[in-house]
Amino acid sequence: MSAPRAVVLLSGGLDSATVLAIACNAGFDCHTLSLDYGQRHRAELGAAERVAQALGAAEHRVVKLGLDAIGGSALTDNAINVPTLGDSDGIPVTYVPARNTVFLSLALGYAEVLGAQDIFIGVNAVDYSGYPDCRPEFIEAFAQLTRLATKRGVEQGEAMRIHTPLIDLTKAQIIQRGAALGIDYAQTVSCYQADAAGRACGVCDSCRFRATGFADAGVDDPTVYQAGQSG
């Protein structure tokens, strides 16, 4: 019997790389999906490709999505600066409007095409930076929606399984889990404003979470920083 197919949303960051390792380790035939949504940190797209290959994904695809046409986030709108002081209360400007709803919808479409019933996403409710669409109740509502949204849901009454293996883990626990699965985190890019070579700024929210995570995990941090910055 062949391994069941799964769609794994892969940004090229630390979290989604860990999710992919977990999904592969669980025996799924993993089809990775990256979204090229006009993000500033385009180096993560190259990272996603490298990570998919290194971890043995069956296939890696990239869907282009012009979110810059609607703007509204520091990650897609150059008129909004990426915050670096960790001083944001509430939902930060790096929130991409409806991002995980859009990403899960595309994963859902791809899962339908593949005949897969499992979707993996690296959302995290602990170090989630205040994004609404990283919470368990959002994921559960989306899973319920899939029962009504798809050909398979309608014809066979089945919902997609939305796997969120990181949802209750701290960044340190995520890193420990991935290190145990043999991930080379040097291949991943987390920085919101990484340069073309994938080197990190060291000061954005994402860099700070990552650096603290490695320190707390007691794992050597392989992140390469831009000149003059440190984690």
Add this chain to the structure above:
Amino acid sequence: MSAPRAVVLLSGGLDSATVLAIACNAGFDCHTLSLDYGQRHRAELGAAERVAQALGAAEHRVVKLGLDAIGGSALTDNAINVPTLGDSDGIPVTYVPARNTVFLSLALGYAEVLGAQDIFIGVNAVDYSGYPDCRPEFIEAFAQLTRLATKRGVEQGEAMRIHTPLIDLTKAQIIQRGAALGIDYAQTVSCYQADAAGRACGVCDSCRFRATGFADAGVDDPTVYQAGQSG
């Protein structure tokens, strides 16, 4: 007091043009959104722009979305032929996987950016061609999801209002409604395989529904067909 903003999903077809006329007539400040998703019938994108202008939309935006990267539909995959005989049982090959989930997600993101709380979509449960994501229960589940998915939903406990003014109408009733609102349906393109000038094939499911709709409505059909075809 200024008019409330609404996002109106506008494909350039007959249904969504009617929805836009209804939304404008209801007093909304309408921001139209089209998806350039690699559809065969690209003439509808030009139609959407003309319709948005003719009906007085405040702004028209186009988001590019590379659905061809995941394939799975006759509308985005040239390896699958568009059916022309009306003989499909169940869900036809023109179904784009998770299409309305993806489109509503993008409308949701745009609504967040605009501070809008109203989204209009031209789904129709009568002549819906067998698509799962055109049914009222799907729309209701999506509306519930928005309460958990967005900044506004989280901070103010408010769900988006998803308006589906066509959901219970026949194609003939839609046409009568739009004609009463003064729509020039010659500007719209419904055909799944329209040529570059927007001329219809006359034989695909969408053409047949449209032609029958005009006949049943007793409204003159302004559709321009390709040479050798008729509605």
